[in-house]
Amino acid sequence: MTTATAPAKRSAATPDLSRAALPLRRRAIDLTARLLMVLAVLAAGVPLLLVIYHVLAKGVGIVDLDFLTADIPVRARVAGPGMGPAVVGTLIITGAAALLSIPLGVLGAVYLNEYGKQSLLARVIRTMADVMTGVPSVVMGLFILVVWVLAVGEQTGFAAALALACLMLPVIIRSSEEMLRLVPDELRQASAALGARRWRTTVSVVLPAAISGITSGAMLAIARAAGETAPIVVVAGTVTWTNWNLFEGNNTTLTAQIFKNAVEPFEAAHGRAWGAALTLMMIVLVFTILARFIAGRFAIKNR
Amino acid sequence: MTSVTSISTLIPGNASAMPTSSARTVMQLTDVSVFYGAYEAVRGTTMPIREHQITAMIGPSGCGKSTVLRSLNRMNDLINGARIQGTITFHDQDLYAPNVDPIQVRRRIGMVFQKPNPFPKSIYENVAYGLRINGIKDNLDGRVEKALRDAALWDEVKGKLNTSGLALSGGQQQRLCIARAIAVQPEVILMDEPCSALDPIATGKIEDLMHELSRTFTIVIVTHNMQQAARVSHYTAFFTAEVDDKQVRHGRLVEFNDTGRIFTNPNDKRTEDYITGRFG
Amino acid sequence: MTQQPNPALAMSSKARSRIADRTFWAICLIAGIAVLAILGLILGSLISQSMPAFREAGLDMFTNTRWVPNDPDADGPAGPIYGLLAFAYGTVVVSIIALIFAVPVSLGIALFLTELAPRRVRGTVVTFIDLLASVPSVVFGLWGVLVVAPALVPVYQWLHGTLGGIPVLGRLFGEAASGRNFMTAGIILALMIVPIITSISREVFDTVPDSDKQAAWALGATRWEMIKGSVLPHSFGGVVGAIMLGLGRAMGETILVALVMGSAVQITPNLFAGGYALPGAIVNLFGESSGTFTAVLMVMGVVLFVMTVLINLLARVIVRRAEVRMKGATA
Numbered sequence: 001m002t003t004a005t006a007p008a009k010r011s012a013a014t015p016d017l018s019r020a021a022l023p024l025r026r027r028a029i030d031l032t033a034r035l036l037m038v039l040a041v042l043a044a045g046v047p048l049l050l051v052i053y054h055v056l057a058k059g060v061g062i063v064d065l066d067f068l069t070a071d072i073p074v075r076a077r078v079a080g081p082g083m084g085p086a087v088v089g090t091l092i093i094t095g096a097a098a099l100l101s102i103p104l105g106v107l108g109a110v111y112l113n114e115y116g117k118q119s120l121l122a123r124v125i126r127t128m129a130d131v132m133t134g135v136p137s138v139v140m141g142l143f144i145l146v147v148w149v150l151a152v153g154e155q156t157g158f159a160a161a162l163a164l165a166c167l168m169l170p171v172i173i174r175s176s177e178e179m180l181r182l183v184p185d186e187l188r189q190a191s192a193a194l195g196a197r198r199w200r201t202t203v204s205v206v207l208p209a210a211i212s213g214i215t216s217g218a219m220l221a222i223a224r225a226a227g228e229t230a231p232i233v234v235v236a237g238t239v240t241w242t243n244w245n246l247f248e249g250n251n252t253t254l255t256a257q258i259f260k261n262a263v264e265p266f267e268a269a270h271g272r273a274w275g276a277a278l279t280l281m282m283i284v285l286v287f288t289i290l291a292r293f294i295a296g297r298f299a300i301k302n303r
Numbered sequence: 304m305t306s307v308t309s310i311s312t313l314i315p316g317n318a319s320a321m322p323t324s325s326a327r328t329v330m331q332l333t334d335v336s337v338f339y340g341a342y343e344a345v346r347g348t349t350m351p352i353r354e355h356q357i358t359a360m361i362g363p364s365g366c367g368k369s370t371v372l373r374s375l376n377r378m379n380d381l382i383n384g385a386r387i388q389g390t391i392t393f394h395d396q397d398l399y400a401p402n403v404d405p406i407q408v409r410r411r412i413g414m415v416f417q418k419p420n421p422f423p424k425s426i427y428e429n430v431a432y433g434l435r436i437n438g439i440k441d442n443l444d445g446r447v448e449k450a451l452r453d454a455a456l457w458d459e460v461k462g463k464l465n466t467s468g469l470a471l472s473g474g475q476q477q478r479l480c481i482a483r484a485i486a487v488q489p490e491v492i493l494m495d496e497p498c499s500a501l502d503p504i505a506t507g508k509i510e511d512l513m514h515e516l517s518r519t520f521t522i523v524i525v526t527h528n529m530q531q532a533a534r535v536s537h538y539t540a541f542f543t544a545e546v547d548d549k550q551v552r553h554g555r556l557v558e559f560n561d562t563g564r565i566f567t568n569p570n571d572k573r574t575e576d577y578i579t580g581r582f583g
Numbered sequence: 584m585t586q587q588p589n590p591a592l593a594m595s596s597k598a599r600s601r602i603a604d605r606t607f608w609a610i611c612l613i614a615g616i617a618v619l620a621i622l623g624l625i626l627g628s629l630i631s632q633s634m635p636a637f638r639e640a641g642l643d644m645f646t647n648t649r650w651v652p653n654d655p656d657a658d659g660p661a662g663p664i665y666g667l668l669a670f671a672y673g674t675v676v677v678s679i680i681a682l683i684f685a686v687p688v689s690l691g692i693a694l695f696l697t698e699l700a701p702r703r704v705r706g707t708v709v710t711f712i713d714l715l716a717s718v719p720s721v722v723f724g725l726w727g728v729l730v731v732a733p734a735l736v737p738v739y740q741w742l743h744g745t746l747g748g749i750p751v752l753g754r755l756f757g758e759a760a761s762g763r764n765f766m767t768a769g770i771i772l773a774l775m776i777v778p779i780i781t782s783i784s785r786e787v788f789d790t791v792p793d794s795d796k797q798a799a800w801a802l803g804a805t806r807w808e809m810i811k812g813s814v815l816p817h818s819f820g821g822v823v824g825a826i827m828l829g830l831g832r833a834m835g836e837t838i839l840v841a842l843v844m845g846s847a848v849q850i851t852p853n854l855f856a857g858g859y860a861l862p863g864a865i866v867n868l869f870g871e872s873s874g875t876f877t878a879v880l881m882v883m884g885v886v887l888f889v890m891t892v893l894i895n896l897l898a899r900v901i902v903r904r905a906e907v908r909m910k911g912a913t914a
Binding site: 376487 | 800802
Binding site: 015016019 | 406407438
């Protein structure tokens with residue numbers, strides 16, 4: 001066996017099995033393909049790192065407690081903080097959107113997974129929920145503008161919450177249904193065998209079993225919604241002072257302020273935009289990490 | 304009922320299954336153990352694979368026979384964490400030497416799988432695939448025809464070479480897979496329970512085909528069907544699963560011998576128990 | 584001394600629980616139907632609000648390239664002109680550029696994840712892609728307009744200098760007055776749609792039956808030959824669906840494009856010129872609009888809605904059919 005690998009000993013009967021014996025063309029194509037795959041990962045990864053770097057580099061010096069709480073300067077050219085109204089707006093508008101969409105979405109998911117299953121209606125709803133995730137957010141903004149803002153006669157934070165809720169709804173339905181489907185049928189049968197009615201089984205057995213997964217999906221939907229801009233600009237208007245009232249008066253969010261300040265020609269406005277971007281990404285990150293954490297716990301519990 | 308009488312019924316009067324004693328050793332396994340991560344699936348296997356002979360690997364499920372088969376053309380490399388200890392040689396070359404390219408190994412040691420797995424392409428393209436990737440362009444039609452003829456499929460498909468390989472029956476699909484494997488002219492063909500998904504008639508055709516193919520190729524077949532091993536093979540390796548003192552199961556080669564010996568006069572009691580149906 | 588159960592009471596409690604069951608079912612059903620209701624309402628309300636535009640501007644909107652909304656009595660035309668073609672052009676061009684960049688990158692990443700990467704690397708890359716998906720589009724927009732656009736101006740000028748002279752093709756590489764143009768917007772938009780195309784393609788590649796890959800390996804295929812022979816033929820339909828989902832996302836993306844592409848209403852082959860897309864027009868112009876102008880913006884909304892819904896619907900059907908076919912093949 002020691003002599004076998006010596007090239008001199010090779011004859012027609014002892015084939016060359018080394019990589020070098022593979023035709024150069026095949027080796028080159030294979031290597032190129034692998035390189036291109038790695039390059040593709042870098043092509044997406046490097047810009048992502050650059051975005052994060054720039055947001056951090058330009059935002060860190062700006063974000064402080066004052067920035068997070070002070071009113072927005074009325075004139076964009078004025079240097080100094082803050083983004084308080086936008087922070088408050090982001091939190092209460094996204095929060096209200098979550099309150100509106102999560103119960104509706106979870107109940108819709110319960111319908112799809114526990115009642116509708118493969119019926120025609122359920123399949124249509126499923127497909128349409130998928131389609132609805134593709135509806136541009138600006139269209140959702142226009143929709144709320146027509147059915148709410150024009151009817152009420154005022155741009156409000158609540159209108160923005162409605163628009164975000166519409167955007168979140170299909171995401172929550174689909175992710176919750178996914179989680180409900182993971183609940184083993186034995187649990188339902190065990191509950192039914194004890195004489196529990198369908199709704200009782202669902203509320204006291206199925207939903208608790210899926211709750212972490214549903215929460216995790218909801219957190220991701222919230223993170224996504226907090227980053228939406230177009231519907232806010234269309235239906236919430238803008239303010240420079242903190243408006244805690246969702247139902248009266250204009251409101252604003254971090255995203256809307258980034259959009260507004262990015263196109264101002266003033267350094268001070270750009271600084272505030274970077275600060276707002278950093279704040280926004282922190283909020284999104286918190287919800288994303290929360291979602292992962294909760295999902296991780298769910299996975300362990302499942303085992 | 305003695306074991307001898309029951310065994311003799313397993314072997315039809317089949318002269319072609321007599322081993323050629325002068326056959327060269329193409330491959331040699333020496334003390335081969337296969338690991339998946341820390342788990343040792345098969346322990347210490349030593350056996351030869353002889354040229355132009357059919358070697359059967361039999362044994363109860365979980366005995367590691369498929370695992371050993373897949374280590375012969377380095378298909379196990381594709382499984383995360385799989386590795387082997389010991390040596391497997393092919394024409395006296397260590398198959399697992401650092402300079403050996405598994406792609407070259409698989410080109411020369413082909414494989415046919417348990418479930419027929421033609422590509423979702425035409426019959427012609429299925430057979431031509433291996434030729435194309437190996438850069439063989441001359442006389443493609445002739446080579447495809449030869450492979451299909453050698454796989455005893457030509458007469459059934461010659462009029463519909465452009466239809467999908469998936470449109471064939473299960474037995475035809477398996478012969479198509481054999482045609483695809485032999486088109487690139489390997490030396491050894493590994494067959495992993497090639498008939499377990501087929502009906503008896505299709506199985507019979509493949510078994511006949513294996514006899515024909517053994518004139519040109521060396522064949523190693525894993526089968527759970529003892530009669531099949533007795534009918535087609537010249538040599539038989541009997542594997543079994545053992546539980547060691549740590550309560551871990553390992554596959555183990557019990558006995559390797561001429562098929563006739565294994566089925567009439569095995570050396571090991573466990574082999575005898577298995578083939579007479581007292582075990583497994 | 585056990586109390587005899589009152590049959591009437593037992594009946595009523597059973598009936599009550601049945602009512603509770605029906606009520607719960609009805610609530611869930613309504614929640615499910617809400618999706619259909621909202622989609623219907625969107626279409627209905629936007630169409631009804633856009634009717635004035637159809638009455639006054641007519642179908643001319645869809646063929647006219649000129650956009651003069653607030654200039655009824657100045658130099659040129661007699662009344663406002665609402666030609667939407669320039670906006671549609673902007674949307675199409677920027678989406679195509681985005682796809683040209685995003686598709687190879689996404690497929691490369693998806694193949695890397697399913698066929699090449701060791702398990703540990705795979706987890707890291709997946710986290711990275713998730714992170715990319717979680718960056719709000721307005722942050723990409725801010726980055727694009729303040730960092731990328733200025734940085735790319737010299738590159739565009741160099742490209743104009745080297746490629747601008749080529750006949751016909753050179754017209755794509757015209758003067759770059761600023762970095763806010765079709766090209767920059769397309770490139771950054773590509774980053775935004777990479778995660779969705781990647782994740783769907785990955786699912787599609789993952790459904791390729793292992794037996795097909797093994798067959799290719801056993802014939803001595805290299806990794807790329809295995810991918811070309813076994814993975815890609817199986818995945819064609821699903822990948823087309825994934826690309827269409829990416830296209831739908833690209834066409835609907837508003838803020839990023841509005842920030843990075845500038846606001847020039849024009850149809851020009853020059854990829855280094857500014858442009859305007861439909862969603863951006865809605866966001867930027869609705870504040871200053873009224874009457875017919877507002878209705879025209881609603882028309883833009885309807886066009887966007889219908890296009891994205893159709894693309895999404897088609898994409899989902901294609902992806903699902905591809906998946907069913909593959910599962911059928913393995914069964």
